[in-house]
Amino acid sequence: MFKKYVPRILSNFGGRMAISRRSESSFRRIADLKSDEKNVSIKGWISALRKMKDNVFVDVVDGSSSRPLQVVLLKNNVPEALQYGCSVKVKGDLVQNVNSQIEMQNSDLEVIGKCDLAEGFPFAPKKKYNMDYVRQFLHFRPRYSGFNSLFRLRNEATLGIHAFYKEKGYINVHTPILTSNDCEGAGEVFIVDKPPRSRGKKSAPEEPVRFFDDEAYLTVSGQLHLEVAARGLGQVYCFGPTFRAENSKSRLHLSEFYMLEAEATTIESLEELTEAVQDLVHFVTNHLIENCSHDLEICRKTMGDSNLSDLVSNVEDMLAPFQTMTYDDAAQVLLSNSDKLKTRFKNGENFTKEHELFLVKHNNNVPVFVVEWPKKIKPFYMKSMKEDDNKVLAFDLLCPNVGEVCGGSFREDDLDQLAGVLKKHRLSDSLDWYLELRKFGNVATSGYGMGFERYLQVLLQILNIKDVMPFPRWPHNCRL
Ligand SMILES: NC(=O)C[C@H](N)C(=O)O
Numbered sequence: 310m311f312k313k314y315v316p317r318i319l320s321n322f323g324g325r326m327a328i329s330r331r332s333e334s335s336f337r338r339i340a341d342l343k344s345d346e347k348n349v350s351i352k353g354w355i356s357a358l359r360k361m362k363d364n365v366f367v368d369v370v371d372g373s374s375s376r377p378l379q380v381v382l383l384k385n386n387v388p389e390a391l392q393y394g395c396s397v398k399v400k401g402d403l404v405q406n407v408n409s410q411i412e413m414q415n416s417d418l419e420v421i422g423k424c425d426l427a428e429g430f431p432f433a434p435k436k437k438y439n440m441d442y443v444r445q446f447l448h449f450r451p452r453y454s455g456f457n458s459l460f461r462l463r464n465e466a467t468l469g470i471h472a473f474y475k476e477k478g479y480i481n482v483h484t485p486i487l488t489s490n491d492c493e494g495a496g497e498v499f500i501v502d503k504p505p506r507s508r509g510k511k512s513a514p515e516e517p518v519r520f521f522d523d524e525a526y527l528t529v530s531g532q533l534h535l536e537v538a539a540r541g542l543g544q545v546y547c548f549g550p551t552f553r554a555e556n557s558k559s560r561l562h563l564s565e566f567y568m569l570e571a572e573a574t575t576i577e578s579l580e581e582l583t584e585a586v587q588d589l590v591h592f593v594t595n596h597l598i599e600n601c602s603h604d605l606e607i608c609r610k611t612m613g614d615s616n617l618s619d620l621v622s623n624v625e626d627m628l629a630p631f632q633t634m635t636y637d638d639a640a641q642v643l644l645s646n647s648d649k650l651k652t653r654f655k656n657g658e659n660f661t662k663e664h665e666l667f668l669v670k671h672n673n674n675v676p677v678f679v680v681e682w683p684k685k686i687k688p689f690y691m692k693s694m695k696e697d698d699n700k701v702l703a704f705d706l707l708c709p710n711v712g713e714v715c716g717g718s719f720r721e722d723d724l725d726q727l728a729g730v731l732k733k734h735r736l737s738d739s740l741d742w743y744l745e746l747r748k749f750g751n752v753a754t755s756g757y758g759m760g761f762e763r764y765l766q767v768l769l770q771i772l773n774i775k776d777v778m779p780f781p782r783w784p785h786n787c788r789l
Pocket residue numbers: 493495529530531532570571716717718756757758759
């Protein structure tokens with residue numbers, strides 16, 4: 310029997326655990342403040358200063374909210390080092406001011422860390438900087454108002470994603486980052502290499518390199534592991550860092566990004582699969598609107614690119630019913646508009662970014678699923694259509710600003726078919742276990758992978774993917 314263990318710092322109120330006040334910090338978070346409280350202490354950074362005749366009005370932010378707390382200081386009570394950007398401790402009484410906002414009065418302010426523009430702090434008060442400039446200072450970006458909001462949005466979207474899957478009964482699986490499969494057809498892989506200890510020391514014995522003499526890679530997708538987990542758990546998902554080694558410096562690629570992937574035995578048609586993706590996008594977008602609409606507004610205003618006007622979506626576009634068109638229909642649209650395209654489209658081939666964006670625009674900037682793709686341009690694991698063996702049961706979800714945000718398919722589950730495909734791709738040895746999944750207790754699965762940063766780019770109208778990732782990595786750039 311398990312005995313219920315109640316840690317000393319926890320007390321049990323009516324069956325619900327509450328953390329004892331003794332473990333709480335004496336500092337409060339701005340988001341939690343209410344008016345008419347006295348002697349409240351906060352810690353944060355100065356985001357604005359306004360000097361009046363008798364008072365100085367100071368805006369303090371602490372990361373908990375997009376709204377700063379206004380602190381009123383008497384002029385003769387202002388520390389000398391007080392400047393935009395410095396870190397402070399403030400204590401005072403909270404009241405509701407004439408603008409119905411909470412304000413701190415009778416305040417005592419202590420500067421904890423000075424911040425001097427003259428000594429080289431790269432951001433001046435009230436100035437708007439372009440994203441390329443801000444990106445040079447990854448170590449200060451969380452304090453820049455748009456990024457401050459972005460971090461909270463990423464957090465809230467993550468919570469929304471987990472809430473969505475919990476509601477749908479999916480199990481979160483921690484798929485590995487180090488993996489021995491490099492063969493998804495998803496892109497180029499980073500190879501894991503252990504540096505030989507002997508390097509530089511002639512006498513020491515040679516140490517094995519790579520992954521203890523074996524091949525190992527940084528994951529390009531958790532899909533194959535999810536296919537394992539789904540045949541046991543039914544409905545699974547993973548959400549974690551994913552790595553691609555393409556030498557691309559485009560505004561849409563990172564060497565490390567977050568991908569949300571799901572796999573299920575319970576979905577029976579391509580229509581159901583695309584519906585599941587639409588539900589996910591709608592749920593997470595609504596979750597963000599409900600929980601951090603001000604952050605959404607700030608992010609779009611300070612970091613969004615208004616030059617994108619004909620490419621961007623409104624938040625509402627992400628909540629509209631998405632469109633669906635077959636690859637063949639999409640191909641017809643591109644062929645009949647070839648005079649408007651810079652890159653030539655050849656039927657049966659993949660779309661370029663320009664083609665993807667053209668198709669979205671053609672659908673009035675509402676996200677569009679392109680379904681039923683030619684087999685020869687899609688990865689080996691996709692299931693052929695019964696009606697046409699040259700097509701696979703797959704989709705790409707195309708969105709404004711970025712093009713493809715999500716891709717998915719039914720997986721080939723026929724043992725003989727898959728054995729043939731693996732043989733053709735010389736994968737029979739490395740993916741023997743993948744084939745065995747179809748041999749013992751098999752059930753068909755389908756799933757998808759959504760680029761988290763691309764979704765945020767669409768929602769926030771942000772041009773460059775590097776600006777929706779806290780610490781972006783791209784070719785030749787691994788700062789911090
Ligand atoms: N789980 C998925 O379907 C995503 C797919 N493996 C990809 O990397 O694009």
